Each structure stands twice: as C-alpha cells, then as structure tokens.
Amino acid sequence: MLQASAVRAARQRYREMAAVLNEQSRRRFVALEAQALGRGGVSLMARISGLSRSTIYHGLLDIRHKVSAPPGRIRQRGGGRKRKLLEDATLEGDLKGLVEPVTRGDPMQPLLWTARSLRNLVKELASKGHRVCPTVVGGLLRDMGYSLQANSKTREGSHHIDRDAQFHYINAQAKAFLAAREPVISVDTKKKELVGNFKNNGREWRPAGTPELVNVHDFIDPKLSRAVPYGVYDITNNVGWVSVGTDHDTARFAVQAIRRWWRTMGKKRHPAATRLLISADGGGSNGYRVRLWKVELQKLADQLKLPITVCHLPPGTSKWNKIEHRLFSFITINWRGKPLRSYRTIVQLIAATTTDTGLRVRAELDQNKYPKGLKVTNAELAAINLSRHSFHGDWNYTISPKPRTVARRKTN
Structure with a gap:
C-alpha cells in the first residue's frame, strides 16, 4: 500500500x-x-x-x-501515427466528390458546409474502399474549409421538387465541360453598394482611438450613387472578373460583363475553347425568364463563334452559386471596415482581393448606360438559335451562333 x-x-x-x-x-x-x-x-x-x-x-x-531520440527530435524518426492522407492517397478526392455536389455556401462567409452527416460519409467512403472513422472525416472536412452548421442556417427560399436533381445535372454538365478542358464560369450580381462616406460593416486594425469617420445615417436615397458589381468566376483557373457598373443591373449589363471577361481574360486562358458553360441564378438580370438575357447571349455567341450552354440554379438557391463563396465572400472580407467613398476605391479593393488558394481578381469600371424596361418581341425571341435540354429545358439550354446566310448569285 x-x-x-x-x-x-x-x-x-x-x-x-x-x-x-x-x-x-x-x-x-x-x-x-x-x-x-x-x-x-x-x-x-x-x-x-x-x-x-x-x-x-x-x-x-x-x-x-537507454533509448533516446536523435538530437533535436522528440520522437524516433518515423514515430507517431501517420496521417490518413499519406496512407490513402485517394481519400481526400473521394470525400470532396461526395460533398461538393451538395455543398452550400453563404455569400458573406468563406466557410462551406455540407448537409451529410459524418457517419453517412464514412459509409459512402467505405463503399469506395476507404477505412476511416467519423473523427478523421470531420478533421478532413475542417481542413477543406467545411463547418457543421445548424439546420436553421441552411433553409433558403422555396423548395422546388426538382431542386436536387437540377444541382446534380449542373454538376454533371460542369464535370463534362471541365474534363474536355472547356471553360466553365459562374456569374452573378453582388449586393449593390452605396458610394460615399458611409459605414461599411466589419473592423480593421487602426491606431487606438482613431476610427474612420463616416456619416451617421445612410438612408436610402435614389439620388445617391450606387455601385453594381457583376462578377464572372472562372472555375477552372480560380480567377475572377468584376465589372463595376454605375447604372442599372440589366441583362445587357450582365452579358457585357461576360463579354469583357472573355476579351480580357477568358480568351487568353482558354485559347482552344469550342464551347462555354455558364452557371447562373434563376432570377435577376440573368434569370431564366428574362428575354433580354437570351437575346444578348445570342449576340455574344455570334461574336465569339461559340455555343453557350446555360444552367440556371433552381429558385430559392441563389446563395449556392459557386461565385458567392469562391469570390464574393472574399471581396467582402477584403473591404470590411473600409468606407466605399468612390468608384475607384471599390475597383481597387476588388482587384486587391486574393486568397491563399491562389484566387486572383481583376476589376474595371463600366460607366455605360443600361436603361431598364427594354422590350423583346416574340419575333426577336423566336429568332434565337436556342436548343433546350431534355431535362428542364427552361433552366438548361444552349444558344448556338446563327448560321451564316450565303447570298445566291443571280444567273442570266
């Protein structure tokens, strides 16, 4: 004892x-x-x-x-449990393949979250030949930037009966394009911003007691200038383009932003492209019901001489768009706490956005006028060289360049 x-x-x-x-x-x-x-x-x-x-x-x-570790070390060389990724080279790729098609993203946060539980992921990984426990899967997801969120934070809008099927369809289309080394872009309009000496949410390091002085009120006033950032995110190259508009957010403005991206960045990065895939929201200036969107895309297809495939996100899922958590969230982080006093400031802050994963962004000001209320006639709509896909042709369609008409020579 x-x-x-x-x-x-x-x-x-x-x-x-x-x-x-x-x-x-x-x-x-x-x-x-x-x-x-x-x-x-x-x-x-x-x-x-x-x-x-x-x-x-x-x-x-x-x-x-009298066993001792080599000088300068705590363990013998090779000591300790090996990381699972070193033992199983395909584990991370298979896990990402399971969660990526159902990934959700908040546009104001860089975090991602998945609706699948760790135990269900373990079962699906086991069916692929991976022996791994829920704890290891959770650690891998955190390393990949995922976070487990409460159910109340993942409910967005109405639930269309074909919502999940449409996401799987978009994912399949994107994988096919990427496998063929064809460009895939995600597009959307970021939240409109007031231009002036107004408070911008967030904080930044400054000398104690010297905050940025801004206006007390930022009431909505139609006379105040507003910036309309329309983004194009190149999924293949992890680069972004943002056109900062000074007028209205219309379909013509949206397609012009895509056109400027192609001329400035896309053509150089995809010189051998034979087609283009666009993932866009179901509403807004690039909505699937907007006639002008299709008319302007026809003009773009004719100019680029490329068929353009469009896959719209189902209703109520705008925050799931890739561009939201791959581009816009980091722009918001980069300019937090900084008053957006001028268009030049906004462009510079967007262009200065980078991430550790290699994101690079280019931004330019678009001061053209884009009037609202332009009408598209039935004849103009019928003239579009549009082919609807067999699955949800209203959400998924391809606009091809119009065939050239060859004038016949008159014979005597």
Whole structure:
C-alpha cells in the first residue's frame, strides 16, 4: 500500500514539472516516479498525469534500454501515427466528390458546409474502399474549409421538387465541360453598394482611438450613387472578373460583363475553347425568364463563334452559386471596415482581393448606360438559335451562333 505522503509528494512534483515537459520527457519523468513508488506506482501515476498505462510502460522500457531520440527530435524518426492522407492517397478526392455536389455556401462567409452527416460519409467512403472513422472525416472536412452548421442556417427560399436533381445535372454538365478542358464560369450580381462616406460593416486594425469617420445615417436615397458589381468566376483557373457598373443591373449589363471577361481574360486562358458553360441564378438580370438575357447571349455567341450552354440554379438557391463563396465572400472580407467613398476605391479593393488558394481578381469600371424596361418581341425571341435540354429545358439550354446566310448569285 502506497503511503499518503509519497503520493502527495509525487503529485506535487508532477504539477511543478508538467508545464516544462515535452512528450518524451513527460513519459520518462512519470515512468521514473512510478518506478520510485514501487508496486501500484504505474496506476497511480496514470491517474495523476492522465497518461495511459501503456505509455508509462513504454517510458520504463526506454529507461531500461537507454533509448533516446536523435538530437533535436522528440520522437524516433518515423514515430507517431501517420496521417490518413499519406496512407490513402485517394481519400481526400473521394470525400470532396461526395460533398461538393451538395455543398452550400453563404455569400458573406468563406466557410462551406455540407448537409451529410459524418457517419453517412464514412459509409459512402467505405463503399469506395476507404477505412476511416467519423473523427478523421470531420478533421478532413475542417481542413477543406467545411463547418457543421445548424439546420436553421441552411433553409433558403422555396423548395422546388426538382431542386436536387437540377444541382446534380449542373454538376454533371460542369464535370463534362471541365474534363474536355472547356471553360466553365459562374456569374452573378453582388449586393449593390452605396458610394460615399458611409459605414461599411466589419473592423480593421487602426491606431487606438482613431476610427474612420463616416456619416451617421445612410438612408436610402435614389439620388445617391450606387455601385453594381457583376462578377464572372472562372472555375477552372480560380480567377475572377468584376465589372463595376454605375447604372442599372440589366441583362445587357450582365452579358457585357461576360463579354469583357472573355476579351480580357477568358480568351487568353482558354485559347482552344469550342464551347462555354455558364452557371447562373434563376432570377435577376440573368434569370431564366428574362428575354433580354437570351437575346444578348445570342449576340455574344455570334461574336465569339461559340455555343453557350446555360444552367440556371433552381429558385430559392441563389446563395449556392459557386461565385458567392469562391469570390464574393472574399471581396467582402477584403473591404470590411473600409468606407466605399468612390468608384475607384471599390475597383481597387476588388482587384486587391486574393486568397491563399491562389484566387486572383481583376476589376474595371463600366460607366455605360443600361436603361431598364427594354422590350423583346416574340419575333426577336423566336429568332434565337436556342436548343433546350431534355431535362428542364427552361433552366438548361444552349444558344448556338446563327448560321451564316450565303447570298445566291443571280444567273442570266
């Protein structure tokens, strides 16, 4: 039976030494204390230190055989459990393939989240030949930028009966285009911003007591200038283009932004492109019901001499668009706490947005006028060279360049 005084002394010595011990020295110190205590010392030191009995026995073996790690190291070379990714090279890719088609993203946060549980993901990974536990899957998801969110934060708008099927269809189309090395872009209009000395949410480091001074009120006033950022995100190259408009957010403005992206960035990065895939929201200036959107896309297809395939996100899912959490969220982070006093400031802040994963953005001001209320006649709509896909042709369609008409020569 261990004496109470010896137990108290051992506990006190460990408390005094624990803060300065590393993994190796802690194991040996606890093993020496257990050895000095005699019978029952291993169990007692396990309770005091929190180390497992097997770890303490390993420490005793190290002392007995005079085992030591190489200078400058705590463990022997190759010691410790290997990361699962080193043992299973395809694990991360298969996990990303499971969560990516159903990924949701908040445009104001860089985090992603998935609706699938860890145990369900483990089962699906097991069917692909991966032996992994829920804890490891959770760690991998956190490393990939995912976070588990409450159900109340993932409910968005109405739930269309074909919502999930449309997401799978968009994913299949994008994978086919990317496999063929054809350009795939995600487009949308970012939240309109007031231009002036107004408060911008967020904080940034400044000398104490010297905050940016802005107007007390920012009431909505039709006379105030507004910036209309329309973005194009190149999924293949992780680059973005933003046209900062000064007029209305119309379909003509949206297509002009895509045109400027192609002329400035897209053509150089996709010189061998034979077609283009656009993923867009179901509403707004690029909505599937907007006639002018299709008319302007026909003009673009004729100019680029490329068929343009469009896949719209189903209603109520605008925040799921890739551009929201791959581009717009980082723009918001970059200019947080900075008053957007001028169009030049907005363009510069957008263009300065980068990420550790290699995102680069180019932004330019578009001061052209884009009047609202332009009417498209039935004849103009019928003239579009549009072919609807077999699945939800209202959401998925391809606009091809119009065939050239060759004038016949008159013969006498």
